[in-house]
Amino acid sequence: MRLLASLALQNLGRRKARSLLLIMAVAVASGVVFTGATLMRSIDSSMAVGFTRLGADMMVVPEGALTNITAALLTVEPTDLVLDQDLFARAGIASVSRAAPQKIARVEHSGIGSHHDSVDLIGFDAALDFTVRPWLVEKINRDMRPGDVILGAARAAPLGSELLIFGKAHTVYGRLGKTGVGTHERGVFMTFDTLEALAGSIHGHGHGHGGGPPAVLQKGKVSGFLVELAPGATPLQARFAILSTLKGVKVVTGDSTMSGIRQGLAALLNGILALMVLMFASTALMVSVLFSAIVTERRGELGLLKAIGARRGQIVGMMVIEAVIATGAGGVLGVALGVLVMRLYERSLVYYLENIGVPFVWLDGPRIVIVAVAAVVMASIIGALGSLYPAWRASRRDPYDLVRGEG
Amino acid sequence: MLTCRGLRKDYVTERGEVAAVAGIDLEIAAGRYAAIIGRSGSGKSSLMAMIGGLSRPSQGQVTVDGTDIWSLSENALAAFRNKRIGYVFQFASLLPTLRLVDNVALPAMLGGGARSSTTYARAAALLGQMGLGDYLDAYPSEVSAGEQRRAVIARALINEPALILADEPTSDLDEQTEIEIMDELLAVNRERGTTLVLVTHNLALAEQAEQIVHIAHGTLVP
Ligand SMILES: Nc1ncnc2c1ncn2[C@@H]1O[C@H](COP(=O)(O)OP(=O)(O)OP(=O)(O)O)[C@@H](O)[C@H]1O
Ligand SMILES: [Mg+2]
Numbered sequence: 001m002r003l004l005a006s007l008a009l010q011n012l013g014r015r016k017a018r019s020l021l022l023i024m025a026v027a028v029a030s031g032v033v034f035t036g037a038t039l040m041r042s043i044d045s046s047m048a049v050g051f052t053r054l055g056a057d058m059m060v061v062p063e064g065a066l067t068n069i070t071a072a073l074l075t076v077e078p079t080d081l082v083l084d085q086d087l088f089a090r091a092g093i094a095s096v097s098r099a100a101p102q103k104i105a106r107v108e109h110s111g112i113g114s115h116h117d118s119v120d121l122i123g124f125d126a127a128l129d130f131t132v133r134p135w136l137v138e139k140i141n142r143d144m145r146p147g148d149v150i151l152g153a154a155r156a157a158p159l160g161s162e163l164l165i166f167g168k169a170h171t172v173y174g175r176l177g178k179t180g181v182g183t184h185e186r187g188v189f190m191t192f193d194t195l196e197a198l199a200g201s202i203h204g205h206g207h208g209h210g211g212g213p214p215a216v217l218q219k220g221k222v223s224g225f226l227v228e229l230a231p232g233a234t235p236l237q238a239r240f241a242i243l244s245t246l247k248g249v250k251v252v253t254g255d256s257t258m259s260g261i262r263q264g265l266a267a268l269l270n271g272i273l274a275l276m277v278l279m280f281a282s283t284a285l286m287v288s289v290l291f292s293a294i295v296t297e298r299r300g301e302l303g304l305l306k307a308i309g310a311r312r313g314q315i316v317g318m319m320v321i322e323a324v325i326a327t328g329a330g331g332v333l334g335v336a337l338g339v340l341v342m343r344l345y346e347r348s349l350v351y352y353l354e355n356i357g358v359p360f361v362w363l364d365g366p367r368i369v370i371v372a373v374a375a376v377v378m379a380s381i382i383g384a385l386g387s388l389y390p391a392w393r394a395s396r397r398d399p400y401d402l403v404r405g406e407g
Numbered sequence: 408m409l410t411c412r413g414l415r416k417d418y419v420t421e422r423g424e425v426a427a428v429a430g431i432d433l434e435i436a437a438g439r440y441a442a443i444i445g446r447s448g449s450g451k452s453s454l455m456a457m458i459g460g461l462s463r464p465s466q467g468q469v470t471v472d473g474t475d476i477w478s479l480s481e482n483a484l485a486a487f488r489n490k491r492i493g494y495v496f497q498f499a500s501l502l503p504t505l506r507l508v509d510n511v512a513l514p515a516m517l518g519g520g521a522r523s524s525t526t527y528a529r530a531a532a533l534l535g536q537m538g539l540g541d542y543l544d545a546y547p548s549e550v551s552a553g554e555q556r557r558a559v560i561a562r563a564l565i566n567e568p569a570l571i572l573a574d575e576p577t578s579d580l581d582e583q584t585e586i587e588i589m590d591e592l593l594a595v596n597r598e599r600g601t602t603l604v605l606v607t608h609n610l611a612l613a614e615q616a617e618q619i620v621h622i623a624h625g626t627l628v629p
Contacts, residue, residue, distance in 0.1 A: 003516045010504040304500050307461050308514045308562065309489020311482050399488075400462035403496065 004314060008322035011298075019326055022290060026330025026379050027337060029283040033276045034375035035338040039349075040269050041371060042363045056131055058235060058253040060087075060099070060242060061224035065250065078106040078120065080214065082221035083249065085125075085192075091245045095233035100128040101222035103195055104183075105214045107202060111164045112155075112188060121165070122187045123195035123222075131226050132176070132189050139174030146197070148173035150189040163188075166201035170194070178361050280382060287386025291323055295390040302394050303402025315395040316388065323387035324380045331379025335372045408437035408602055409458065409570065414467035416453045416625075427453040429625035430467070435618060437472075437569070438600045440593065442607055442616035450625040451606045452497065452574055458604065459572045460488045471570065489518045493563025493601075495573040495592075499555055501547040501562075507534060508543040511561045518566060526565075533561040537591060553584040560591055571595065574606045585609070 012019045062081035084090075088099035103123035112119045124132045132150065139150075140160055149163060149170045157163060163170045165188070179185055199217040216223050229238050235253045242251050295302070302315055310318075342349075350360050363371070394402065411433040418425045427450045435441045443451050456462035458469055460476050469476050476487055488494075501510045511530035516523065531543055537557040539550075547555055556576055563571055573592060577585035589612060596603040607613055621628040 003513075007502075007504070014504060301502055304496075304502065305517075306485070307459075307488060307494055307496075307500075308517065309485050309566075310517050311485040313482075314517065398456075398462045400456035403461070403500070 004318045005321050005325075007318050008325060011318075011322050012326060018290075022287070022326050023330040023333060025286060026283060026327045026382070027333035029279050030331040030334030030375045030379040031337040031341070032279060032334075033378070034335045034372060035341060036272050036276050037371050037375065038338070038342065038363060038368055040272060041367065042360065044269065056100075056226035057229045058227045058238065058251055059224055060227055060246070060249050060251055063248045063250045065224065078104045078214070078216070078223065080216075081223075082215050082218070083224065085220045085222045087246055087249075088225060088227075093238070093241045093245055095230050095238040095241050096227055097230040098128065098130060098228040099225040100130055100227075101125050101225050102131075103192060103216045103221070104223045105195070105202070105216055107166075107214075110166055110202075120183055120187045121195055121198070122183075122189045123192045124189060126191050130228065135176040135179060135184075136174045137177040140171075144173055144191065145171075146191065146193050147171055148190065148194065150174045150176060152176050152185040152187040152189070153178040154185040155188065166198060168198065168201055280378065283379075284382045284386050287323060287327060287383055288389065291319065291387040292390040295319065295394045299394065299402045300405055303397075303399045303404075306395075306399035307403060312395040316391045319387050319391035319394075320384050323383035325383075327383030327386075328376060328380040331376035334379065335375055338375075339372075408439075408472055409433070409435040409604070410468075410470040411454075411458065412468040412470070414454065414457060414469065415465045416450070416457060416462065417465045426625050428457070428464075431622070431625070431627055433620060433627070435602065435604060437602055438596075439618055440596045440603045440605070440616050441618040441620060442605050442613035443620045443622060444607060444610070444613050445622035445628075449622045451622055453625075454622065455572050455574050455604070455606060459492050459494050460484050461494070486518070489514055490566050491569050493560075493566070493568040493571040495556070495559050495563050495571070495576040497574045497576075497578065497606075499547070499552065500559055501555055503547055506544050506546055507539060507550070507558045510547070510558060511565055514562060515565050530561070530565060533564055534558065537561050553580050553588065556580065556584075556588055557591065560588065560595075564595060567599070568601065570602045570604070572604050575608065576605070578608060 060083070062079070062083055065079045065081050083101075085101050088096065088101075101124075105121045105123075106118050107121060108116060108118045110119050110121070122132075126144065136150065137153075138159060144150075147170050149165070150173055151157060153176050155175075157172045159172055159174065161172050163172055170190070176184070176189070196217055196219055199213045202213040202217070215221060227238070227242075229235065239251045239253055242249065305315060305318075306312075362368070411431055414428055414431045414433070415426065416428040418427055429450075431454060443454065445451050453462065457464045457477075458471075460469075464477060471487070471491060474487070476484060479487060501507070502513070505513065508527060508530050511534055512523070512526045515526040515529070531540075534540060534543055534557075537560060539554060539557055539561070542550055542554065542558075547558070550558070560573075560576070563573075571592065576592070577588050580588065592603060592605070593615070595601050605612070605616070613619055
């Protein structure tokens with residue numbers, strides 16, 4: 001085995017330029033595949049997170065509210081429009097199993113972040129919430145109390161530290177995980193009571209009208225509801241039920257927004273996948289053609305090896321190892337290139353995706369490693385498959401024919 | 408030790424079938440030095456290749472030490488070539504990417520079993536014996552044709568084969584070198600009792616043989 005490997009390595013070293021070209025070609029292919037797969041899996045799991053972990057199937061907001069698709073699943077865009085907090089509790093709609101109200105106030109000069117940063121203060125109903133606290137990744141070891149705030153993933157402050165909001169002291173209770181939804185990641189979350197208690201401190205800074213605090217900070221008013229469908233209910237049924245029961249509301253369904261995007265994206269991803277498969281297939285063909293030529297070129301030596309007692313398996317093994325070393329190296333190089341490219345374009349990519357409404361969270365480290373390993377393994381398999389047939393065919397021949405250089 | 412029965416080799420070419428070996432019966436006793444002679448194209452190399460397990464006969468049997476070699480499985484035949492036969496080709500036959508010492512050690516390494524340090528020590532000793540002690544680390548392209556041929560003989564000996572098949576091992580070398588190389592082969596035959604089958608054009612060399620096999624047009628000339 002070691003002997004075959006060293007023979008294979010020496011053979012690679014004989015035509016350095018050719019070996020290098022092979023490695024580069026495989027590197028390009030596996031780099032594309034690695035990058036594509038990582039992005040695909042990232043987007044895919046981001047989408048899955050958006051749908052399953054957040055749990056909201058649709059959202060109900062005031063009729064005139066502008067909704068941003070990215071933020072839709074978690075938060076509404078802050079507007080001056082409000083709904084009654086007990087809207088759903090009063091209506092009792094059968095196709096809705098949960099409706100979590102949220103209050104959102106976009107404020108400036110709050111004391112959080114730098115002076116002119118606007119900050120979303122997001123209030124949730126502790127009893128009904130199913131989109132905020134499931135995301136807690138770390139928290140103080142006690143129940144939440146009035147005056148506690150939870151920070152989105154993009155905000156850093158030690159747990160338990162004091163946070164001044166409009167001069168009032170709050171305690172950092174916990175931090176949320178990354179969601180890929182900007183409003184969620186940059187938000188400062190608190191219970192309704194805590195948010196309402198700030199009403200007196202916020203004046204004039206919020207929404208331009210010069211006067212008092214945003215309407216949503218009034219007791220009993222909310223910016224919108226995140227809705228979970230009852231088991232078996234279709235979005236269409238729920239939408240119909242809500243619109244016919246509640247007045248002055250607008251329903252944003254996963255169907256019409258996220259899942260539309262999701263389907264478009266799925267088509268795109270399938271396209272990418274098909275492209276990746278084609279790319280791999282053509283690389284495999286290329287390796288196969290190349291190794292047919294290499295085998296022909298080395299016929300005499302292979303015959304000689306057979307003549308002095310190399311078994312067929314050893315002949316095939318030597319050629320396959322040679323191919324696998326080259327394509328495996330190509331795979332490793334490709335992954336390295338892919339990582340480099342993703343690093344370089346990370347910011348614009350994430351920005352672009354969030355702009356078109358796709359929440360984006362990178363795959364976690366271990367999974368990227370798995371994708372990388374898979375890319376390298378696939379590249380190696382291509383080498384093995386591409387070289388196997390030519391090597392196997394040559395190994396079948398009589399050594400004397402090979403040495404004499406026929407066929 | 409070596410028996411051929413009804414041995415034939417037909418090559419299929421565009422101009423029809425060529426009978427390179429057209430039915431040969433042959434016996435060579437163990438430890439003998441046999442010379443095969445005949446004109447160019449008479450089928451000597453084809454016969455040698457069938458005896459050495461390199462070229463499958465179209466018909467007939469080759470028996471070495473009681474084993475019908477062409478009825479062996481692929482791997483058993485590979486092991487036979489590896490362990491029992493030392494083949495010296497008509498042309499340069501060293502692997503260009505390997506040093507002389509690696510080339511010589513290669514058959515033993517392919518066969519597995521022996522430790523590589525002892526194998527390399529033996530390879531170095533054999534090369535020394537062939538007068539190539541200073542060229543262990545040289546690559547084939549860095550030594551002369553005669554030196555390459557000696558290295559091939561060293562390689563043929565590494566697994567201590569029972570049968571050495573040398574197909575015109577010296578035809579492309581000068582007379583002095585030819586004599587030296589033949590001396591090495593004959594010494595192996597005498598001292599180790601290894602059976603030697605030599606194809607040669609050189610009648611003086613053939614006359615020293617204990618047995619002369621004369622071939623014309625693929626058949627024995629009595
Ligand atoms: N692979 C082949 N395909 C077709 N014909 C072949 C093949 N190998 C040998 N021959 C033919 O078979 C005949 C015997 O060839 P072989 O090489 O055995 O002769 P030889 O006695 O060794 O000759 P030389 O002394 O020149 O080496 C020749 O006519 C040759 O052309
Ligand atoms: Mg010949």
